[in-house]
Amino acid sequence: MAVQRRSWFLYTSSALGFLFLYVPIISLIIYSFNKSKLVTVWGGWSFKWYGELFQNEQILSAAWLSIKIAFISASLAVVFGTMAGFALSRMGRFRGKMLLSGWISAPLIMPEVITGLSLLLLFVAMEDLFGWPAGRGTLTIILAHTTFCMAYVAVVVQARMADFDTSLEEAAMDLGAKPSSLFFLVTLPLIAPAILSGWLLSFTLSLDDLVIASFVSGPGDSTLPMVIFSKVRLGVTPEVNALATLMILIVAVGVVVAMLQMRKRPKP
Amino acid sequence: MSQANGYTAAHSRLQRVLHKLPLKRINWGRQLVISMPFVWLAVFFFVPFLVVFKISLSETAIAIPPYTALIELEDALLNIKLNLGNYLFLWEDSFYLEAYLSSIRIAGVSTLLALIIGFPMAYLIARSESRTRTILLALVILPFWTSFLLRVYAWVGLLKKNGLVNDILINLGIVSEPIQMLQTDFAVYIGIVYTYLPFMILPLYTALEKMDMSLLEAAEDLGCRPFQSFFLVTIPLAMPGILAGCTLVFIPAVGEYVIPALLGGSDTLMIGRVLWDEFSLNRDWPMASAVATVMLVVLVLPIMLLRNRKEAE
Numbered sequence: 001m002a003v004q005r006r007s008w009f010l011y012t013s014s015a016l017g018f019l020f021l022y023v024p025i026i027s028l029i030i031y032s033f034n035k036s037k038l039v040t041v042w043g044g045w046s047f048k049w050y051g052e053l054f055q056n057e058q059i060l061s062a063a064w065l066s067i068k069i070a071f072i073s074a075s076l077a078v079v080f081g082t083m084a085g086f087a088l089s090r091m092g093r094f095r096g097k098m099l100l101s102g103w104i105s106a107p108l109i110m111p112e113v114i115t116g117l118s119l120l121l122l123f124v125a126m127e128d129l130f131g132w133p134a135g136r137g138t139l140t141i142i143l144a145h146t147t148f149c150m151a152y153v154a155v156v157v158q159a160r161m162a163d164f165d166t167s168l169e170e171a172a173m174d175l176g177a178k179p180s181s182l183f184f185l186v187t188l189p190l191i192a193p194a195i196l197s198g199w200l201l202s203f204t205l206s207l208d209d210l211v212i213a214s215f216v217s218g219p220g221d222s223t224l225p226m227v228i229f230s231k232v233r234l235g236v237t238p239e240v241n242a243l244a245t246l247m248i249l250i251v252a253v254g255v256v257v258a259m260l261q262m263r264k265r266p267k268p
Numbered sequence: 269m270s271q272a273n274g275y276t277a278a279h280s281r282l283q284r285v286l287h288k289l290p291l292k293r294i295n296w297g298r299q300l301v302i303s304m305p306f307v308w309l310a311v312f313f314f315v316p317f318l319v320v321f322k323i324s325l326s327e328t329a330i331a332i333p334p335y336t337a338l339i340e341l342e343d344a345l346l347n348i349k350l351n352l353g354n355y356l357f358l359w360e361d362s363f364y365l366e367a368y369l370s371s372i373r374i375a376g377v378s379t380l381l382a383l384i385i386g387f388p389m390a391y392l393i394a395r396s397e398s399r400t401r402t403i404l405l406a407l408v409i410l411p412f413w414t415s416f417l418l419r420v421y422a423w424v425g426l427l428k429k430n431g432l433v434n435d436i437l438i439n440l441g442i443v444s445e446p447i448q449m450l451q452t453d454f455a456v457y458i459g460i461v462y463t464y465l466p467f468m469i470l471p472l473y474t475a476l477e478k479m480d481m482s483l484l485e486a487a488e489d490l491g492c493r494p495f496q497s498f499f500l501v502t503i504p505l506a507m508p509g510i511l512a513g514c515t516l517v518f519i520p521a522v523g524e525y526v527i528p529a530l531l532g533g534s535d536t537l538m539i540g541r542v543l544w545d546e547f548s549l550n551r552d553w554p555m556a557s558a559v560a561t562v563m564l565v566v567l568v569l570p571i572m573l574l575r576n577r578k579e580a581e
Contacts, residue, residue: 111523118316
């Protein structure tokens with residue numbers, strides 16, 4: 001009896017929780033098909049805002065810039081993040097290990113305004129001292145995004161390394177593998193899924209970042225979130241709804257594919 | 269001839285010295301793997317805080333960059349000017365203290381709400397069969413991968429005067445006139461809970477999934493009522509997840525800028541927004557740096573140190 005009552009409570013509250021998570025997303029999607037410019041009035045179904053979206057030069061070029069930045073940042077973050085994760089979980093003791101493990105996880109919980117401001121001031125000071133990076137824009141955004149994304153990669157890689165034991169690596173070493181071939185032939189294939197998810201996570205985070213990019217970018221380089229934010233501040237814009245729907249669709253397909261892949265692969 | 273001999277002697281001496289040095293023992297690949305992320309983080313994560321602290325001690329100036337130098341060399345006279353005025357101003361003007369306190373209040377209440385909403389969800393996911401569990405987890409993760417900005421924007425459409433929430437409330441007869449929800453603290457709470465709920469659910473789920481259900485049966489056999497065993501068994505076992513989830517929600521929420529800017533009113537006071545305005549509207553970089561330094565020392569560092577100590581245990 002008690003169990004039943006509790007599960008009734010559990011199901012209801014969870015259902016409300018999921019409703020809370022999904023009502024806003026669903027409303028975004030539905031209103032993207034609204035014919036009326038007044039988002040509150042339902043004017044019938046229409047694809048008109050998708051057409052307008054693909055003619056909006058400003059949004060398109062910002063999206064392209066954001067994708068380029070996200071691609072480069074995620075790739076750099078994967079290299080440095082994997083190095084850090086590998087060093088922390090497989091290289092035993094070394095000087096500065098505590099410091100590295102503190103630094104690598106700190107960007108995860110640092111408020112964005114602090115990260116953004118501190119990086120901007122760094123770039124300004126560096127330009128003052130060395131003349132590099134000259135001005136602010138794409139390059140400084142990439143440097144900033146790489147820094148906070150590598151933290152996520154390192155955490156994911158470390159978690160994956162903790163998951164499998166060292167016996168395979170030890171066997172390879174016993175068979176005379178050099179450290180470099182050990183890494184590329186044994187460890188890397190084992191942690192490849194973690195690296196892939198780290199890359200995807202970094203790509204998404206970079207694509208989504210507004211605050212840090214606004215601090216460190218120059219006048220000319222507006223990323224997609226910056227353009228969306230400036231539009232949204234003025235009120236609801238149906239084109240943004242259309243853009244949101246497309247992005248949600250891509251992510252949903254990605255998540256479903258990832259889940260199916262995970263189910264196909266037998267658990268070790 | 270003697271020259272050649274001298275050369276050989278010098279060479280062998282050099283060889284002996286080189287052998288004594290631990291050069292051969294240094295594994296360059298290993299050093300590279302450790303030092304590359306280390307140097308990157310030192311330059312782009314650690315040094316920036318020193319720069320922020322330095323600039324917080326300077327004065328604002330109409331220049332590029334808009335602050336005065338701390339150290340000046342003038343007529344062979346080294347001037348070091350440390351301006352504590354920004355910190356004094358932070359302390360004296362109650363506006364900043366109020367902003368800090370109100371950020372802590374808003375972030376704290378939101379964290380608590382996220383915990384209350386997220387706990388049953390995490391519990392249900394942890395207790396369901398593997399197939400359902402995969403689907404429910406995917407449903408929690410999906411919003412996390414979609415644009416944060418667009419999800420906050422969705423609430424603008426829902427909460428405004430003629431938005432969906434007001435429509436439903438009026439149709440149900442709960443209110444007769446649309447109520448002002450957008451541009452209030454209420455909207456900010458909703459925005460924060462909504463945005464960070466997945467960050468609460470996932471660590472809770474990880475902790476609850478590890479829990480041994482037979483402990484609950486044991487508690488029941490020993491005469492515990494369900495709510496007793498919930499507070500005496502489930503909550504303590506879920507504690508690591510609760511702490512991790514609360515940290516992951518509270519810290520970014522304290523410094524939040526986008527949510528109060530889009531959903532809050534002009535009177536919604538949050539320190540992230542104050543910092544942003546000092547920086548971009550007032551162009552007072554030293555003041556923004558002082559705000560950031562205090563926020564870091566008072567709010568972020570204690571939580572990070574606490575977390576590290578917990579992990580070390």
